[in-house]
Amino acid sequence: MCPVADAHCPPLALIHHPGYRIALPEKHPFPMDKFSVLKRLLDRQLADCASAVDWVTPQPAEEDDLLSVHTRRYVHEFLTGSLSAQAQRRSGFVWSEALRERSVLAVGGTLTTVREALKRGLACNTAGGTHHAHPEAASGYCLLNDIGVAAHQALEDGVKRALIVDLDVHQGDGTALIFADEPRVFTLSLHAESNFPARKQQSDLDVPLPRGMGDADYLAVLERTLEEVLARVRPQLVIFDAGVDPHAADRLGHLELSDSGLYHRERHVIQRCRAAGAAVACVIGGGYDRDIEALAWRHSQLHRAALDVWREAHGQPALFGPPG
């Protein structure tokens, strides 16, 4: 019997679309299969407790959504497939219609995640976090800045103070640039100082971390920083980029976090931001382990940690806890 069939605990909103995953050319370094594997793993992990979550299927973002943070020229070139060869190289992808559809859908997913979070208090996407996309250009596997579009939409919907907690191992340079002159959105980025992008932008608060940092030191810095920022910003909405590329096994990270460290990180951020009164919208961010099953499982900790925090907030015991 499912232990979560309880009228006092509404289901947690998880956002997914099968179109998040498209086929890429063989040997392409981006781990595109992680999106479908993540959904399969979550279905398996939640098999006995399917009623604990509410799967929400997003619609693609509209062109006007993209224009809220990207330049008209870039949106036109991206949607019509007329990006220069150099622009495509910088993106990390060769443009295709499938890539366009997938990218617009992922932005729609984060828009839906933020809307569901504002409605219910907490929601998690199974994609999103393309934080390197600049207003006028793609960069580093990031074609459209879903975090920027969704935060902008939240302002339009009446949110007065939003906080972006970007814990992907790479600096959230595109998002920092998009909101550089927007006082209603506070951008926080904890990242490996030695890592991509070589040219950093200025977030409202950047916390560059030394190469090789492990769980204890990382969590101490995060906890201290998050308390300061929550007290200063008093956000109504937090968008949490939970990139798992700070993991020791990640091929593009320079930090040494463990799976357990990441579970504690996801849980801490969601719990503290919810306790501070913010709606929390989570996106999965980067992760580049060549082992797709291990990588997708690592991303799935975000959804499990969110469900644990959600259930405890509703007086129910956690279902998962830390790994191991």
Ligand SMILES: [Zn+2]
């Ligand atoms: Zn990253």
